[in-house]
Amino acid sequence: MKAKILRLWEKMTWSWSPRSDREASESVVKNFWLHWFPSRIYRGSLSWGYSLWLGTFSACLFIILALTGILLLFFYVPSVQNAYWSIKDLENVVAFGWLLRSQHRWAAHLMVGAAFLHLVRVFLTAAYRGQRVWNWYIGIALFIATLFLSFSGYLLPWDQLAYWALTIGTGIANAFPLIGKSIRFLLIGGNTIGQSSLLRFFGLHNFFLPAVLLFLFALHMWRIRKDGGLACVDHLVLKTKSTDITVNPTKTYSLLGIAEGTTIQVSTTEVLDEKNSVHASPHLARRIAVVLLLTTILTLFLALLFPAPLEEPANPSITPIPAKAPWYFLWLQELIATTTIKIGKITVSGGLIGGILVPGFLILLALIWPFLDKSPQECIGVWFHKSRKRQNVVFLLLCGAVIVLIIIGVYLRGPYWNFYWPWQNWPTIPTLY
Amino acid sequence: MILSTNKAFSPLRDFYLISGLSFILFILVVASFYRQSHAEWKKYQKEFVTYLEQNVSPGSVAAFDVSIKQIWLPELNRVDRCPSCHLGYDQSSLKGAPEPFRSHPDIAPHDISKMGCTICHGGQGFALKKKDAHGEIKHWMEPLLGKKMAKKYGFKDEASLIQINCNVCHRRDGETSGMEMINLAKKIITQKSKCQTCHVIDGKGGKQGADLTFVGDKPSERFDFSKIEEKLIAAGNPLSMLSWHFEHFMNSSAVVPESKMPKMDYSEEEAWALAMLMMSWKNFKLPVMLIPKKAAEPLPPGPEGSVSAISSPADRGKTLFESNSCSDCHTIGKGAEIGPDLLGVSEKREANWLKKMIRTPEEMEKTDPIAKKLFLEYKELGMPTARLSEEDAEMIIKYIESFK
Numbered sequence: 001m002k003a004k005i006l007r008l009w010e011k012m013t014w015s016w017s018p019r020s021d022r023e024a025s026e027s028v029v030k031n032f033w034l035h036w037f038p039s040r041i042y043r044g045s046l047s048w049g050y051s052l053w054l055g056t057f058s059a060c061l062f063i064i065l066a067l068t069g070i071l072l073l074f075f076y077v078p079s080v081q082n083a084y085w086s087i088k089d090l091e092n093v094v095a096f097g098w099l100l101r102s103q104h105r106w107a108a109h110l111m112v113g114a115a116f117l118h119l120v121r122v123f124l125t126a127a128y129r130g131q132r133v134w135n136w137y138i139g140i141a142l143f144i145a146t147l148f149l150s151f152s153g154y155l156l157p158w159d160q161l162a163y164w165a166l167t168i169g170t171g172i173a174n175a176f177p178l179i180g181k182s183i184r185f186l187l188i189g190g191n192t193i194g195q196s197s198l199l200r201f202f203g204l205h206n207f208f209l210p211a212v213l214l215f216l217f218a219l220h221m222w223r224i225r226k227d228g229g230l231a232c233v234d235h236l237v238l239k240t241k242s243t244d245i246t247v248n249p250t251k252t253y254s255l256l257g258i259a260e261g262t263t264i265q266v267s268t269t270e271v272l273d274e275k276n277s278v279h280a281s282p283h284l285a286r287r288i289a290v291v292l293l294l295t296t297i298l299t300l301f302l303a304l305l306f307p308a309p310l311e312e313p314a315n316p317s318i319t320p321i322p323a324k325a326p327w328y329f330l331w332l333q334e335l336i337a338t339t340t341i342k343i344g345k346i347t348v349s350g351g352l353i354g355g356i357l358v359p360g361f362l363i364l365l366a367l368i369w370p371f372l373d374k375s376p377q378e379c380i381g382v383w384f385h386k387s388r389k390r391q392n393v394v395f396l397l398l399c400g401a402v403i404v405l406i407i408i409g410v411y412l413r414g415p416y417w418n419f420y421w422p423w424q425n426w427p428t429i430p431t432l433y
Numbered sequence: 434m435i436l437s438t439n440k441a442f443s444p445l446r447d448f449y450l451i452s453g454l455s456f457i458l459f460i461l462v463v464a465s466f467y468r469q470s471h472a473e474w475k476k477y478q479k480e481f482v483t484y485l486e487q488n489v490s491p492g493s494v495a496a497f498d499v500s501i502k503q504i505w506l507p508e509l510n511r512v513d514r515c516p517s518c519h520l521g522y523d524q525s526s527l528k529g530a531p532e533p534f535r536s537h538p539d540i541a542p543h544d545i546s547k548m549g550c551t552i553c554h555g556g557q558g559f560a561l562k563k564k565d566a567h568g569e570i571k572h573w574m575e576p577l578l579g580k581k582m583a584k585k586y587g588f589k590d591e592a593s594l595i596q597i598n599c600n601v602c603h604r605r606d607g608e609t610s611g612m613e614m615i616n617l618a619k620k621i622i623t624q625k626s627k628c629q630t631c632h633v634i635d636g637k638g639g640k641q642g643a644d645l646t647f648v649g650d651k652p653s654e655r656f657d658f659s660k661i662e663e664k665l666i667a668a669g670n671p672l673s674m675l676s677w678h679f680e681h682f683m684n685s686s687a688v689v690p691e692s693k694m695p696k697m698d699y700s701e702e703e704a705w706a707l708a709m710l711m712m713s714w715k716n717f718k719l720p721v722m723l724i725p726k727k728a729a730e731p732l733p734p735g736p737e738g739s740v741s742a743i744s745s746p747a748d749r750g751k752t753l754f755e756s757n758s759c760s761d762c763h764t765i766g767k768g769a770e771i772g773p774d775l776l777g778v779s780e781k782r783e784a785n786w787l788k789k790m791i792r793t794p795e796e797m798e799k800t801d802p803i804a805k806k807l808f809l810e811y812k813e814l815g816m817p818t819a820r821l822s823e824e825d826a827e828m829i830i831k832y833i834e835s836f837k
Contacts, residue, residue: 081510088559092514093501099465160572286447293454300461304468311572318652428666430653431673432574432712433582433594 054118060295102303127231163314164323175351235381330409513549513558600713618710678708750832
């Protein structure tokens, strides 16, 4: 009887247990969860200092967002009449509703920041070279998906902050030549922001964009495995200059023979030997647990200390002074507000420059940069390599410019987009009574 | 520089890290639970139970249910959670109890269970924290119109400002008891000042001034505070729309230099009353069940029908002169006011010119040189077009001619 129960328990929990090291290694392939990770992993990629674990941090934030988001879904009503009041109820009467919303919001803001810093890290370590360029592209797509996920969620509370951020955000889309108007029409479901816009953004935020993000995330993970792990592995391979082993020509080392090439681990014995590597479980799993804990603590701490704001109900006839886009789009708003150029009779609107040309140019630059980067192979997987000094400086200057513009937008722009130093008072806004 | 080094892994160090972090997480979770369970309203409910135990009846307290108490008003799209702290509002036995447990004064025929609290008092019914609920926060437009607010404006009567909200529903009523300030304002606009000469109210009136029908909904950004901002701040008065209206009634051209509104010489009390009336003119959808039972007072008879066929032309002219608001701006023999004095005007001007001026003044002010000159002379305050027939115009001239 006891044996039967034990057997049943085993079937429910762990249908199979390894009897040798070889079988234990194979378990990685046989188990869905474990196949994310290789059985052995290079020690360098587990260090805190190399990757700063920013990708893992983003992924943990996504987990927190998904969990809090699912709970928020039970209370939110996506209608113009009720959305705002359902948030008020979340804030006031739903048990831990205030915490859920606040944590969700903080995680969303942090995820934009984390994804951006992750991108910066990858650039500075030249981890986008060779076949890794595909993961660089997927990463950029993930970053853009994160931005839109955050922006679409911004609208849902249907307060003044949301309404006017959407007005400005879709105004940027409107600046697109020729098809701008149609894009805006498609986004907000009409010519004015209303119920159809709210429902569209609700759908985007809760189904479409998370689905896109999850799909891209799966691809991102798969590419890391296929590229042989983090880019610091490439560096190790170059450094050890091991005598290459001959690859068995009958083996494809690829999924169903569709994907081409082999990973670094196949062609060198050094990377995964005892000296350089450890078992992914428990070492990688433990470190991920640390990052997950840290992420949870950080979001919870911020949520407790700085609750999510909720302004007045959305009112199309009252413009908040000043009306601002979410912070990660404020550099674009700043450009839009200040870059209208007049050359003779031709006027180039700030909307076109700040809304389309500059971000379009930056994305294009990010896409072609890996091919412009002619630095030697030794740079891959190394922070601030000497031979990449010039391009690192250019890249950091571009990032710095964006950050400066964001800081100006957030802290130094007051009513009517006038410039105010932090020690200057904004004019008092009249109240009703 | 290589940040990635092959440092040996110390599982023990990671173990300490995880333990430490878990402990921090535990503390944060405890803090969350503490905040969730120590709501402000619970404190008041405990105090209320103690108060009942000591002052009312020691036995009856056991039945008290500690919970959020609310008045749900689906027709008004409101939930008023004020009773969560104002626990004795519906118990007449608690008349002398301290706030927030005191019972609400009798306000029959109003039914609190059907109207809730915020519709009259202002504030934020959804909220449960005192500051939020009383609307004394940044992102809530309607604060409580009570003691604090009256003090802010220096009113002696703390119940005066709430009359603004009374009149949101009682707009169409005549004199209403308890609404002294609003009653005063209504008296002024129906008897003393003829606002509709220049302003549209309820779809009727002249077009010289702004439409005032829903002036209470006008957003703050459409008020020009630039001329009075310094004065208000220096005097310690709130920079509010109510203050704006007050200043504007006291001296319109000091607030808006290009204003054509004539000086009305209101007393301060009258100006405050009118300012409050303006704030109350909001587009508010009143559920049928809340419409005040007292029928609206009959409107004064319109121009049609009042012109009797039997009376003399001059008499009919008099009626026309008054019912078409001519007398709001023109006197006959009492000196120029908003418009010129009309005594002996038929000797000064041709009969045809006069008729045209009476029937199509706005056209005349654009084309006729004399009319243009007069228009400029009288602060560019144009004369509104009344729908008058040629015959009507003749009768009005007859009436003017009757003064000699």
